[in-house]
Amino acid sequence: MTVVPHRIAVLALDQVVGLDLGTPAQVFGTARTDDMQQLYTVDTCTSGGRPVRSTAGFQVVPDHGLELIEAADTVIVPGIHGGPPLADGTVDPTVATALRAAHERGARIMSICTGAFVLAAAGLLDGHRATTHWAYANLFRRLHPAVELDPDVLFIDDGVLTSAGVAAGLDLCLHVIRTDHGSEVANRSARRCVVPPWRDGGQAQYIERPVPRTPDxxxxxxxxxxxxxxxxxxxxxxxxxxxxxxxxxxxxxxxxxxxxxxxxxxxxxxxxxxxxxxxxxxxxxxxxxxxxxxxxxxxxxxxxxxxxxxxxxxxxxxxxxxx
CATH class of the missing domain: 1.10.10.60 (Homeodomain-like)
Structure with a gap:
């Protein structure tokens, strides 16, 4: 039986975090059926299909504009460093409109790390639990007091999905695969990515804590x-x-x-x-x-x-x- 892959649109804004941008394609790209059919397709888009800068010293030249979001089953916003979402809690109106339209028609909306600032600026997190990188928690609370922020967890699935800092995007993507297709498929993806299928605890364990001197x-x-x-x-x-x-x-x-x-x-x-x-x-x-x-x-x-x-x-x- 032929599988119709779930369509994922990754929305890159200026100053996108390189690791966050690549995480969805890497993790979802390893999710396969027993007969190796792909369960997801992942494409990247930007506003107007224009190139954007990354934090890793390269430009992202996408194949799609915001029209990709109109047909996507899931939309993911990676983290960003700088720009209006982090400076004043606003986002480009065309981006906000596209995200709200996708949410209203039932698409799954997700963010990685500081991508939560974009979703909050679009009004998608008001009244919901959400998380973001622990270092940005106080700023997030000041800009978006209507959001119930929990910076201690790795991810939150409260209608709209958000993950904590940087590598927590791996945990969120594996959670989505586990929700869609079960633990066995998610565990296989985790093994292909050489990461644990489930990390114990939450983001709290990474907040300025001393590291044991030896494993013993x-x-x-x-x-x-x-x-x-x-x-x-x-x-x-x-x-x-x-x-x-x-x-x-x-x-x-x-x-x-x-x-x-x-x-x-x-x-x-x-x-x-x-x-x-x-x-x-x-x-x-x-x-x-x-x-x-x-x-x-x-x-x-x-x-x-x-x-x-x-x-x-x-x-x-x-x-x-x-x-």
């Missing part, structure tokens, strides 16, 4: 040890004992490195494992609960609904791969 001082080995035992009861004392730390010291190191408490992290890992089992196995929901370490179906339902937003059975109906 961290909790990475203990986190991997716990991942191999999600089906077993794992207590905070077990984790601290494996890391050869006191509970208090371990908890401090763990939160510093992941942005989460050990209990929150374990629930996140168990939920992600349950998602994968629901998508790729024929295990019953009761068996999934046991394999993922929730113990009971009721506990799985409670935590799964809280973190994913739907019941396990509803999730399986949506994402279970069929032959």
């Amino acid at each position: 001082n961290g909790t990475a080995a203990t986190r991997e040890w716990a991942r191999q035992r999600l089906h077993q009861p794992v207590t905070l004392r077990d984790l601290a004992g494996h890391a050869r730390m006191s509970v208090r010291t371990f908890t401090r190191h763990f939160r510093s490195e992941t942005g989460l408490s050990p209990a929150q992290w374990l629930l996140q890992q168990r939920t992600e494992h349950a998602r994968l089992l629901l998508e790729t196995t024929d295990l019953t929901v009761d068996q999934v609960a046991r394999h993922a370490g929730f113990g009971t179906t009721a506990a799985l339902r409670q935590h799964f609904h809280h973190r994913v937003g739907v019941a396990p059975t509803a999730y399986r109906r949506t994402f279970r791969r069929t032959p």
Whole structure:
């Protein structure tokens, strides 16, 4: 069966961040079916189809103008450095009109890093939760007080999708692939891009925190040890004992490195494992609960609904791969 690829338009403005510009094409370009059909096409456009400057010392010469947005299923705005969106909270009216029209007809709208300033200037984030690079959080709040900004997370999907600073665009693009096609396809894309399919914690862990001097001082080995035992009861004392730390010291190191408490992290890992089992196995929901370490179906339902937003059975109906 031939797949009709999902069409993505990347809107580049002047002073576009080079990494942000290339991220969508790289990540979505690796998303394929089992028989290697492309699931997405990615093209770049600018206002009037004119060249724009990047922050990396080169010009972007696009193949399309804003008319590309009119036919796109998803529109992505990469980050920018400078210009009116960051200076005074405004954006070119033709760009704002194109973005609003795409949103009104149901296209998915996304931003990477400071691209959130463009979406906010177009009025697409008012009343919504959003994020951007942590270093620009105070400026964003001053310019756009109607937006509920959360600078501690890697990305937010609240109708309009926004990601945190720079490399968090990778996390957001993988989230979209996971939402569209399930964890298995997203995991394959992550492997092709040589990045983790899911990063623990949020942007908070990158905000001016000290870096451990040696890997031995961290909790990475203990986190991997716990991942191999999600089906077993794992207590905070077990984790601290494996890391050869006191509970208090371990908890401090763990939160510093992941942005989460050990209990929150374990629930996140168990939920992600349950998602994968629901998508790729024929295990019953009761068996999934046991394999993922929730113990009971009721506990799985409670935590799964809280973190994913739907019941396990509803999730399986949506994402279970069929032959």
